[in-house]
Amino acid sequence: MPDRVKEKLLEADRLPDIVPGPDAYRDLPNLIDAVRGTGAKAMNVQLSVEETYADIIPVRExxxxxxxxxxxxxxxxxxxxxxxxxxxxxxxxxxxxxxxxEIRSLSERGIKEVTLLGQNVNSYAGDVTSATTRDFLSQLVGEDVDAVELVANASSAGLAGAQGSAFVGYADGFKSRYDPERKREGTIQFAELLDKVxxxxxxxxxxxxxxHPKDFPDDVLRVIRDRPNVSKCLHMPAQSGSTATLERMARGYTREAYIELIDRVRMIIPGCAVTTDIISGFCGETEADHEDTVSLMTRIGYEQAFMFAYSEREGTGAHRHQKDDVPEDVKQRRLQEVIDAFRAKAGEKQRMEIGSTHCVLVEGPSKKNPEELTGKTDTSKWVIFDDAPTGSYAGDARSATTGSHRVSPGDYVAVRVTGCSTGTLFGELLGKTTLTEFQRLHGAQWTTPAEAVAAAR
Ligand code: SF4
Incomplete structure (x- = not known):
């Protein structure tokens, strides 16, 4: 956080010569020129309301x-x-x-998985009129002209009909005190962007x-359901299961609204994995508030959770206006109870995976055993399976195909789950496949074991 620590870095410790803020990367040449050979220090931590680095395409390995x-x-x-x-x-x-x-370029390079990033990624609201494809392409420096034309055509196709639309609102029961809805009118919003990507x-x-959970209205959920290549794993940071604590956190929703949203996710996208973030021991948290968080872990049954004891950050609203009044030992005890509740439910869900078959993107050799491979399911679960020659998967999940294909990182393979730990699935390699082929065979990126279907009835 260069702006918060600038005095310490530049004036007290005198360690770095340059402190660039997150919106000052374009200014790096000037900052370097300013300090080169002078012994001076330079800093630019100005935040921008416009900088997106849209015309700077990262160099990738x-x-x-x-x-x-x-x-x-x-x-x-x-x-x-x-x-x-x-x-x-x-x-x-x-x-x-x-x-x-950028997406088109990555596709042409054979990239198999793209993660869209943003501090509030599904609050995306792109202005369709600020830069046309040609304006954008004219800013690119050092690109091959033919490739630019090729991608220009592809991008133009993706832009067709992208006129922006009315803001459809937040998920039911969610609000934002700081996000004026009018700023989204006439913009490309996340559902449309995701569909085009x-x-x-x-x-x-x-x-x-x-x-952010507030930006999961039904149109976003429907795109996730209808596009087989959009991962069926949603991160839904709850932070707390107590409405009173959520109010003090200024999160803009209640426990009930959050639970209703997750129920809606599971109704619209059956089998969708849900992950979360939880803070234990936030300012003013009572035992009753804490119990609400423990019960939320059981009620939702998350596939993954990132759980922490509250640690006050200087400069935040809580630091300025609330009291960090939960003793450290109480925070730690509550955190452990939240973790235990998460693990109990996650273990159950892992065991229900046994017998299912997943389309897995191969990541590489297992760290523990180089004769095994690791990969990730559509629902973002890690799977370990034997690295062996295989054939092409034809939809028979009862037996592995035989063949001489070697499996490499970036391949899609069909894997039947045969065992599990709390965080990892273990499976049998059934054969090589593709996202579209697996979808054609099964109608989804995984099959559900018969026992789980029976249990859900
Ligand atoms: S936790 Fe809240 S304030 Fe922080 S990035 Fe997420 S939505 Fe924004």
Whole structure:
């Protein structure tokens, strides 16, 4: 956080020569010129209301099969515990043309998985009129002209009909005190962006992080359901299961609204995995508030959770206006109880996976055993399976295919789950496949074991 620590870094410790803020990367040449050979120090921590780095395409490692694409920056919320709005500035979204260009380029390089990034990724609201494809392409420096033309055509196709639309509102029961709805009128919103990005390459799996639950209205959920290559794993940061604590956190929703949203996710996208973030021991949290969080863990049954004891950050709303009054030992005890509740339910859900078959994107050799491979399911679960020659998967989940294909990182394979621990699935390699082929065979990116179907009845 350069702006918060600038005095300490430059004046007290005198360690760095340059302190650039997150919106000052374009100023790096000037900052370097200012200090070169002078012994001076230079700093630019000015936050921008416009900078998206849309025309700066990152240089990526050759041979990789996954990539991150930033689509927006900043945050217009003001959660009491969070420093992000003060260090990253206001929300601003990258224009659609530059995003489509980058996605298309990644597809042409054979990238199999793209994660869309933003501090509030599903608050995306791109201005369709600020930059046309041609304006954007004219800013690119050093690109091959033919490739630019090729991608221009592809991007133009993706832009067709992208005229912006009326803001459909937040998920039911959610509100934002700091996000004027009118700013989204006539913009490309997240549902439309996600649909266009997913349409570029049906063999490219699309994920996104980090979302805010308020920005999951039904149209976003329907795109996730209808696009087979959009991951069926949603991160839904709850932070607390207590309405009173959520109010003190300024999260903009109640426990009931949050539970209703997750029920809606599971109704519209059956089998969708849900993950979360939880803070234990926030300012003013009572035992009853804590019990509400423990019961939320059981009620929802998360596939993954990132759980922490509250730690006050200087400069946040909570630091200025609330008291960090839960003793450290109480925070730790409550955190452990939340973790225990999460693990009990997550273990159950893992065991219900046994017998299912997943379309898995191969990541590489297992760290513990180089004769095994690891990969990730559509629902973002890690799977370990034997690295063996195999054939082409034809839909028979009862037996492995035989063949001489070697499996490499970036391949899609069908894997039947045969065992599990709390965090990992173990499986049998059934054969190589593709996202579209697996979908054609099974109608989804995984099959559900018969026992789980029976238990759900
Ligand atoms: S927790 Fe997320 S939504 Fe809340 S202020 Fe921080 S970045 Fe914004």
């Amino acid at each position: 050759v041979g990789t099969h996954s990539a991150f694409v930033t689509i927006m920056r900043g945050c217009d919320n003001a959660c009491a515990f969070c420093i992000v709005p003060y260090t990253r500035g206001r929300e601003r979204s990258r224009d659609l043309a530059s995003i489509m260009y 997913a349409s570029v390459d049906p063999e490219m799996r699309i994920r996104f992080t980090s979302p």
